[in-house]
Each structure stands twice: as structure tokens, then as C-alpha cells.
Amino acid sequence: MDETMGRRQIIYWRMLAAMFGQQEQAPNLEKLAHETVAELGMPGLLLRPDISTDNFLQRFPEYFDEMDLKLGEPGEPLRRAVIASHLLLNSFGPFTQQETVTAAQYSQWLRTVEFLERALGYEKGSLRGQGPGASVSPEHGRAMPSPEICLATRELEQSLIDRMRLAELLQDRQLARQLTPSIGLVEQLLRQKGNISGVALEEAKRLIRTYVAELAEILRLEVQRAPAGKIDRSVPPRRTARNLDVKRTVWRNLPNYDPESRKLLVDQLYFKPHGRKKLPMDLIVVADQSGSMVNAMVHCTILASIFASLPHVTAHLIAFDTRILDLTPHIHDPFEVLIRTELGGGTMINNALQFAREKIREPRRTALVLITDFYEGGSDQELLGTINSLVQSGVHFFPVGAVTSSGYFSVNQWFRTKLKEMGRPILTGTPQKLIRDLKQFIVI
Structure with missing residues (x-):
């Protein structure tokens, strides 16, 4: 191994130690890395994870062009290694692991990621899912395949948003426009919508509306592709x-x-x-407003609006916690439905089903979708009895626990077992199964 290769490895090993807060465990790496940077005539600030790329360039603007690594071009490999370690450390290092994140820090992180995208040969925004990634040929030694680094960046951004003072960020329209709409962000916005106003509220609504519109288009295609009934x-x-x-x-x-x-x-x-005979059908969606049910509630609210647009379908939408909210007048506007929900509170599922029961005209022509984790605030036996009576009356009952394919989701195990024995297993996973089952019942 030649000396240059050895020093490059020192730079990258030191970067990994700093990224995981282990500099004190590797004092020799720290010392050798600083010696290498000094010999190259580069500022030692490049090794500090608390100095953002923007702050560094304000002090040393002559390094702006050098931040664009241009991996395919010949150049000083050690200098490129130092710049690359700086960008990676600022994109994924200790700052990103703080308990709270300010809007200013988030903005600085976005700028650093833009420099990282340039260095790796990507289009602006592609690492965060906002643009097409430009490929980099393998002989140029890309450290990580693009799908992996894209996924890591997006997950990190969501984590930063989760820890950020969102109201502060939304006050800045320019910064708010850089947020990527996601289910995690929508959940946060729905939780905080009562505590924000003015510009922040406008931006929150815009983000929710954007996410709902994008998801609605996806689900509309899924409904069209799903096999129809007999x-x-x-x-x-x-x-x-x-x-x-x-x-x-x-x-x-x-x-x-x-x-x-x-x-x-x-x-x-x-x-x-x-x-296929298009007989008049009723669709009743009963949605738990608790925070853990946001993903399922968003999907099913949009599905309800899609099916409600059919001329032979009469649809109802009911949200509940310890209270019951009839959102049927807004069923054609999923955004308006979500804005009117209040996340949190207890769950009185049986009360909501009793309310929904009053909407049933012809049981055999009624599909009832219940979205909940089945942790009932009242009697489990009474709730099971209500569900059983609905099924026995001929109602097509669809229990939905979650419509997300990733992560652990907690559903009351007692109800999971009982409903499976009843022939009505709780649906978890992607929304395709629910779409397919509903389309078998509701002729399109």
C-alpha cells in the first residue's frame, strides 16, 4: 500500500470514528488526520463536524469549486478524500443525532446534502427523492450504491423533521418548500395544526394537500388495476x-x-x-383518530373518496376517539377530512360502530370498513358482539389494522384471533388487499 492510499484510509477511518462519536477512542487517527490536512495546506475546520459546509465556505470561498469533487476527473486524491469526508460527516454525522433540531440547522443540512449530491454526480434533490439520480460509473469508486444512500438520506431527513421545531420551519416559505411530503410529516402537521397560524398554517395545508393528491393518484390507479367481481x-x-x-x-x-x-x-x-350489475351500494368507513392510525386513516379516507365518486355508491365517513365525528359531507375532499380530524384521545370503538349501524339501509349491500388497532376503551366482549351481529346481518365487514408494509404495527392480539376465527381477519400490509376486496363487492 502506497503512502497516499494509507493516508486516504486514515481520513476515512477518522471520519467514521467522528461520525459515531468515537474520536476519543482513536486519538492516533485524529492526530494523523489533522497532520495530513495541515500538510495539504487545507483548513483544519474541514475536520470539524460542527462546522457546516455553508459556514466553511463563508470563511473560505475559494474552496467552492473544490467541493464539486468531479469524481471522473483526475486530481489530488488526498484533497478529494478530505472534502468527501467533510461532506459525509456533515450529512450523516453527530449533528444529525441531536435530540432537537432548529430550522436553521435543517436548512444548513439541506445545503450540505446539495453539495454531496454534486460530489456524487446526482441531480439536485435526487438523494431526498425530489429529482432523478444521475448515475456515476463504477470505475470512479462510488462508496455506496445510489439506492442505499438515497434511502439513508430520506430516512435521516424524516428523523430530522421528527426532532425539529416544525412551526419555526414553516414560517419560512422558502425553507418549507424544500420539505418532502411524507406520511410522517403529515402526521406531525396534523398533530400541530391547532398550534400554528398564518404562513405556517398555509404551508402545512399545502404540504398535506400535496401528499394527499400524490397518494390519491397512486390509489386511483390501484383501484383501476384491481380485478373486478364475478x-x-x-x-x-x-x-x-x-x-x-x-x-x-x-x-x-x-x-x-x-x-x-x-x-x-x-x-x-x-x-x-x-x-356486471351495478346495484346501489353503501360504503361506510369508520376511522380511529388515534395518532398510531394516521397511515391507515389517510389511505382509507382517500379510498372512500374514490369509491364515493361512483354514481351507484353512497358513502359515509365517520371518525372517532371518545367522540364521534360524521365527516360524510366532506368525503369527496380527503384533504378537508384530514384537516378536520383531531389526532389522539381514547378509543370507544363500539360507540362508533353503533353510530355507523344507524347508516345501514340494506346490510347485504353495505361494506363497512373499520380502521383501528382494536384497543377498545370499553368492553371487548361487547365490541366483538357488535361486530358479530353486523356480520350475521349480512354486512360485508372489513377490519383494517394498518395499510403500511414497513415497520411493526401493534394490533390487539385477542381481536386478531377472534376476528380470524370469525372469518374476518384484520387487514395489515399494503392497501392492495383492501382495494381488491372492496372492488369484488363494489362493482365499478
């Missing part, structure tokens, strides 16, 4: 070329075959039935 053969098929049943037409007309002319005389055409 074909109703009592509905006459449309007599179009596309629906022609060639096999059946040939088979039924075989008696008309003329051997001399070797022609099949067709006196009747047969068509494939595709019809």
Missing part, C-alpha cells in the same frame, strides 16, 4: 367485435358446415358476457 351472466353481452366468442360461435354453428364448399355457414353469433 361476471353477471344475466346481463346481456354487448354485441361488439371485441366481445365476439369465436370458439363458441364456431362450435354452435358446426351443424351448418357445408362439406362441398368447405364453408361454415354462421346463422348466429355468440358474444362473451362482460356485464
Whole structure:
């Protein structure tokens, strides 16, 4: 190993030690790294994780171009290693692990990530999921495949937002516009919407509306792609070329075959039935407002608005904690529904189901979606009895625990077992299963 390679390794090992707060455990690395930087004639501030890239460039503007590593071009490898370690340390180092994060710190972090994107050859915003990533050829030694570093950056940003004084950030429109809408951010905004006003509230609503619109488009496509219910053969098929049943037409007309002319005389055409009776249907969505249910509530609120747009579907939307809120007048606007919810509080599930029961006109033409973790504030036995009576009456009951495919989600194990025995297992995972089941019931 030549001396340059050895010193580069020292720089990177020292960066890892600093990133995890272990400098005191590796004093020799710290000393050698500072000696290397001094020999290169570079400022020692590059090794300090508490100095942001922006602050460094304010003092040493001549390093602006050098921050763009241009990995494909020849250059001093040791200098590039020092710059790279600075960018990585400021993007993922000790500052990002603080208990609280200010809006100013978040803004500085965004700027550092922009420099990191330039250094790695990415489009601006691509590491945070806001733009297409530009590839970098393997021979240039990219330290981490782009999907991994993108995922790490996005997860870190969400963690920073979780620890940040969000109201302070939202007051700055320019900074707020750099936030990436996500379910975690939506949950925080819904929790804090009662404590913010003015510009901050406007930006909060914009972020929620953006996320809802993006998710609605995805779910609308999922609804279109999901298989529909059984074909109703009592509905006459449309007599179009596309629906022609060639096999059946040939088979039924075989008696008309003329051997001399070797022609099949067709006196009747047969068509494939595709019809499905669109009977009037009722959809009732009952959503737990507790904070742990935000993901499921957002998805199901949007799904309710999609199905409610069908002319033969009458939809109701009910939110609850210890109180009951009928949001049916706003069901066509998921954003308005979410803004009107109040996260937190207890859960009186049975009361909400009793309220929903009053909306049922014809049980066999009613789908009831209950979104909750099934931790009932009242009697578990009474709640189970209510669910059983709904199922026995013919209501199509869909219990939803979570519609997210990642992370651990807690659902009352007693209800998980009992509802499975009843033939109504609690749905957890991606929303595709719920969409498929609803579409089997509600003809589109």
C-alpha cells in the first residue's frame, strides 16, 4: 500500500470514528488526520463536524469549486478524500443525532446534502427523492450504491423533521418548500395544526394537500388495476367485435358446415358476457383518530373518496376517539377530512360502530370498513358482539389494522384471533388487499 492510499484510509477511518462519536477512542487517527490536512495546506475546520459546509465556505470561498469533487476527473486524491469526508460527516454525522433540531440547522443540512449530491454526480434533490439520480460509473469508486444512500438520506431527513421545531420551519416559505411530503410529516402537521397560524398554517395545508393528491393518484390507479367481481351472466353481452366468442360461435354453428364448399355457414353469433350489475351500494368507513392510525386513516379516507365518486355508491365517513365525528359531507375532499380530524384521545370503538349501524339501509349491500388497532376503551366482549351481529346481518365487514408494509404495527392480539376465527381477519400490509376486496363487492 502506497503512502497516499494509507493516508486516504486514515481520513476515512477518522471520519467514521467522528461520525459515531468515537474520536476519543482513536486519538492516533485524529492526530494523523489533522497532520495530513495541515500538510495539504487545507483548513483544519474541514475536520470539524460542527462546522457546516455553508459556514466553511463563508470563511473560505475559494474552496467552492473544490467541493464539486468531479469524481471522473483526475486530481489530488488526498484533497478529494478530505472534502468527501467533510461532506459525509456533515450529512450523516453527530449533528444529525441531536435530540432537537432548529430550522436553521435543517436548512444548513439541506445545503450540505446539495453539495454531496454534486460530489456524487446526482441531480439536485435526487438523494431526498425530489429529482432523478444521475448515475456515476463504477470505475470512479462510488462508496455506496445510489439506492442505499438515497434511502439513508430520506430516512435521516424524516428523523430530522421528527426532532425539529416544525412551526419555526414553516414560517419560512422558502425553507418549507424544500420539505418532502411524507406520511410522517403529515402526521406531525396534523398533530400541530391547532398550534400554528398564518404562513405556517398555509404551508402545512399545502404540504398535506400535496401528499394527499400524490397518494390519491397512486390509489386511483390501484383501484383501476384491481380485478373486478364475478361476471353477471344475466346481463346481456354487448354485441361488439371485441366481445365476439369465436370458439363458441364456431362450435354452435358446426351443424351448418357445408362439406362441398368447405364453408361454415354462421346463422348466429355468440358474444362473451362482460356485464356486471351495478346495484346501489353503501360504503361506510369508520376511522380511529388515534395518532398510531394516521397511515391507515389517510389511505382509507382517500379510498372512500374514490369509491364515493361512483354514481351507484353512497358513502359515509365517520371518525372517532371518545367522540364521534360524521365527516360524510366532506368525503369527496380527503384533504378537508384530514384537516378536520383531531389526532389522539381514547378509543370507544363500539360507540362508533353503533353510530355507523344507524347508516345501514340494506346490510347485504353495505361494506363497512373499520380502521383501528382494536384497543377498545370499553368492553371487548361487547365490541366483538357488535361486530358479530353486523356480520350475521349480512354486512360485508372489513377490519383494517394498518395499510403500511414497513415497520411493526401493534394490533390487539385477542381481536386478531377472534376476528380470524370469525372469518374476518384484520387487514395489515399494503392497501392492495383492501382495494381488491372492496372492488369484488363494489362493482365499478
